[in-house]
Amino acid sequence: MEALSAAILSAAAVLEGSSLGATMRGGRGVYPAVNVAHVAGLVLLVGGILVVDLRTVGLGRAIPLAPLSRLVTPLAVAGLLLLAGSGFLLFAADAGPLVRSAVFQAKLALIAAALVNALLFRRLFGDFADGRQPPMLARTMAVLSIGLWLVAGALGRLIAYT
Numbered sequence: 001m002e003a004l005s006a007a008i009l010s011a012a013a014v015l016e017g018s019s020l021g022a023t024m025r026g027g028r029g030v031y032p033a034v035n036v037a038h039v040a041g042l043v044l045l046v047g048g049i050l051v052v053d054l055r056t057v058g059l060g061r062a063i064p065l066a067p068l069s070r071l072v073t074p075l076a077v078a079g080l081l082l083l084a085g086s087g088f089l090l091f092a093a094d095a096g097p098l099v100r101s102a103v104f105q106a107k108l109a110l111i112a113a114a115l116v117n118a119l120l121f122r123r124l125f126g127d128f129a130d131g132r133q134p135p136m137l138a139r140t141m142a143v144l145s146i147g148l149w150l151v152a153g154a155l156g157r158l159i160a161y162t
């Protein structure tokens with residue numbers, strides 16, 4: 001365990017000291033541009049997920065869940081890829097302190113939990129293509145999903161203040 005955390009700390013220091021880290025910290029608006037991409041990814045991922053989750057919970061029952069889910073899923077996946085790529089670049093700028101930040105660690109843990117929840121949901125319930133209404137477990141997982149993604153996003157914003 002100690003060897004693992006030492007390896008993570010030194011990998012973070014190497015990343016921060018790399019030319020990628022230096023480019024991210026350099027002028028010319030690189031960091032703000034990547035930050036905007038990060039927020040665009042957040043909108044794509046969390047905006048779409050929120051709509052499907054609220055429909056799963058029971059709002060807007062007149063809207064068929066399966067086509068809604070089929071529309072949103074590729075957008076959410078694109079948002080996640082954008083978040084992960086831009087997040088890595090933002091991380092490179094300040095990797096040493098960030099890797100030690102409890103808020104950053106909590107954010108990553110919540111993202112991991114939200115992804116497990118989403119994959120489990122897919123495996124258990126698919127996209128409700130048969131038109132049935134989501135059972136209690138599906139609705140509970142949708143509420144959990146909303147909470148996990150929103151708190152992960154809030155922690156992302158809070159990192160700058162800690």
Ligand code: HEM
Pocket residue numbers: 035038039042046083084086087088090091092094098111149150152153154155156157158159160
């Ligand atoms: C997938 C891997 C991700 C990584 C590695 C990552 C990394 C980062 C980093 C390093 C920052 C800058 C922190 C700072 O020094 O101020 C940041 C900011 C932020 N992240 Fe992420 N992030 C990821 C995913 C996400 C996700 C899924 C969300 C939303 C649920 C999110 C929401 C935010 C927000 C709202 C900010 C603040 C943006 C701002 O201040 O304008 N991130 N992220």
